[in-house]
Amino acid sequence: xxxxxxxxxxxxxxxxxxxxxxxxxxxxxxxxxxxxxxxxxxxxxxxxxxxxxxxxxxxxxxxxxxxxxxxxxxxxxxxxxxxxxxxxxx
Numbered sequence: 001x002x003x004x005x006x007x008x009x010x011x012x013x014x015x016x017x018x019x020x021x022x023x024x025x026x027x028x029x030x031x032x033x034x035x036x037x038x039x040x041x042x043x044x045x046x047x048x049x050x051x052x053x054x055x056x057x058x059x060x061x062x063x064x065x066x067x068x069x070x071x072x073x074x075x076x077x078x079x080x081x082x083x084x085x086x087x088x089x090x
Contacts, residue, residue, distance in 0.1 A: 017048040023059045038069040048082040
């Protein structure tokens with residue numbers, strides 16, 4: 001298991017910001033972003049969902065749980081408004 005502190009510097013990782021999105025459009029963006037990064041062989045990505053009501057985070061976690069491209073995911077230890085995602089190797 002990777003430590004949450006292993007990813008202190010996430011500025012250089014591919015990032016998707018979902019602020020202002022609704023669930024239906026966020027669902028499409030998330031799936032495409034994960035797949036694109038799988039094809040590009042990126043190991044780690046970040047999705048910013050914000051804190052708010054938790055609706056986008058809930059939708060994100062449903063997708064991550066069922067995605068065949070995702071190895072592991074967790075909230076960023078320093079910012080609970082974003083999630084770090086580890087992509088499976090091809």
